[in-house]
Amino acid sequence: MSTPELSLGSIDVITPEHYQQNGYPHAQWTYLRKHKPVFHVEQPRTDPFWAITKAADIMEISKQPKLWLNGPRLAVFVLSPGEEALPPEALPLKHLLNMDPPQHGQYRSLLSRYFTPRSVRALEPEVSRITTTVLDDVMGRTECDFVTEISSKVPVAVIAEMLGVPRQDWPTLFRWTNEIIGGGDPEFQRGENPTETFAQARMEMFQYFTNLVAERQKHPANDVTSILANAKVDGAALPTLELLSYLLVLVVAGNETTRNATTGGLLAMIENPSQFQRLKSDPGIIKTAVEEIVRWTSPVIQFARTATQDTVVRGQKIKAGESVCLFYPSANRDEEVFDEPFRFDIGRNPNPHLGFGIGEHFCLGSNLARLELEVIFRELAKRLDRAELAGPVARLRSSFVGGIKHMPIRYKLGPSHD
Amino acid sequence: MKIVIDLKLCEGNERCVAAAPEVFEVHDDQSHLRIENPPSALMEKIRLAIRMCPRQAISLSDR
Structure with a gap:
């Protein structure tokens, strides 16, 4: 956090390479919250946007989904050097994240009851079984890559x-x-550039789910694919693009974010051993611990909104058609909301973080993510005697989702007692 | 002061219950008031519940 030379001219909170090299730019967000909470950014390789860094402003914008649309610009994406922007219709997706009212509500309500605390509680035995298997697989060894061998396996x-x-x-x-x-990251790239990587993966996934949907239309089963495959909106079945996009987004959103909260959560425990000891000696603290892990890691870095009419945010005029970029990790360190925001405290309560967003587009899977984190950290607290880094953490080149690609750890893991 | 829950927005995420269990309960995936006129001692918890509601479904009305 030693960046004494900050000034508005040197602020850069969007270049993906910086996230890969340095992690989240918390010093810069802190500077913006203090000096310029609504900050106009013009940088190469992306369209201009207003950076929003205060929790109150993000809440205010999020609760006006008719004034602030998701559709025109989902998030601020930055092109790779030499990459050319494609027109949006070249790679269409139509899903909850880029739908606006009233369509968004119609589609969200198709599944919302399957993601309530009550519904996801029924999945706990299955989540526990999966977690136990994943941990058993690395028991008896002393080193592993926590991401590829543990944290990525449970959510998928x-x-x-x-x-x-x-x-x-x-x-x-x-x-x-x-x-x-992660198409913007060389490790995951296929083809010439991120756009090609994305296009290829999207096409393959659409093909895969086309077959699965056809199968579930013939023989419905007790799963979410069957529900969507046979659902109706305004009396008609879901159009193909909307149906396939819905499934794609469930897979992507359900995976990356929980994986990164898990990895970042363990990293926070390694860096704050007293907090891990506290969790081990007081398992009843797990619910507040999970909230603190989500606040601390804030896996989604930003989404954007576009103004439908001239408006004002914190005294700053914003014109119709301009977009704002909502930086959730910044909101989760907002001094006006949290005491000692830079302290990792697994007993923090209340913890009104915005790690799952808020309002119309509040994370549909939040309760599932909470359950997964609860089970994983409950098991880690029981079975993990110690853990330390065994090498450098490798971060994802992305300013959209904060990812840790690899985290080598040295550890001692005990048997499951169940 | 009257507490209003917009049931069209409420999805039963239970954050209000976590914030103010004396006031809110969730059944059938919808939040309900346990008491109509909460004592002022609970106002702070109610304001927290309003803030924590992920769907921004809770508000206070003067009526």
Whole structure:
């Protein structure tokens, strides 16, 4: 956090390479919250936007989904050097994240009851079983890559299970999500550039789910794919693009974010050993611990909104057609909301973080993510005697979803007691 | 002061219950008031519930 030379002219909170090299730009967000909470950004390789860094402003914008639309610009994406922007119609997706009222509500309500605390509680035995298997697989060793061998495995299994994807296809599903979110990172790139990587993964996933949907239309099963495959909006079945996009987004959103909260959560525990000891000696603290992990890691860095008419945010005039970029990790360190925001405190309560967003587009899977994090950290607290970094953390080149690609750890893991 | 829950917005995420269990309960995936006129001692918890509601479904009305 030693960046004494900050000034508005040197602020850059959007270049993906910086996230890869340095992690989240918390010093810069802190500077913006203090000096310029509504900050106009013009940089190469992306269209201009207003950076919004205060929690109150993000809440205010999020609760006016008719004034502030998702459709025109989902998030601020930055092109890779030499990459050319494609027109949006070249790679169409139509899903909850880029739908606006009233359509968004119609589509969201098709599934919202399957993601309530009550509904996801029924999945706990399955999540526990998956977690135990994943941990058993690395027991007896002393080093592993926590991301590829542990944190990435649980969410993909859970969402695949919910969707009814057969087990032999889970690794493929996992690769597609890496490519769709991490296409800007050389490790996951296929083809010439991120856009090509995305296009290829999207096409393969659409093909895969076209077949699964056809199968579930003939023989409905007890899974989310069957619900969507046979659902109706305004009396008609879902159009193909909307149906396939819905499934794609469930897979991608259900994977990356929970994986990164898990990885970042363990990293926070390694960096704050007293907090991990506290969790081990007081398992009843797990619910506040999970909220703090989500606040601390804030896996989604930003989404954008576009103004439908001239408006004002914190005294700053914003014209119709201009977009704002909502930086959730910044809101989650907002001094006006949190005491000692830079302290990782697993007993923090209340914890009104915005890690799942808020309002119309509040994370549909938040309760599932909470359940997964609860089970994973409950098991880690029981079984993990110690853990330390065994090498450098490798971060994803993305300013959209904050990712840790690899985290080598040295550890001692005990047996499951169940 | 009257607490208003917009049931069209409410999805039963139970954050209000976590914030103010004396006032809110969730059944059938919808939030309900346990008491109509909460004592002023609970106002702070109610304001927290309003803030924590992810769907921004809770508000206070003067009526």
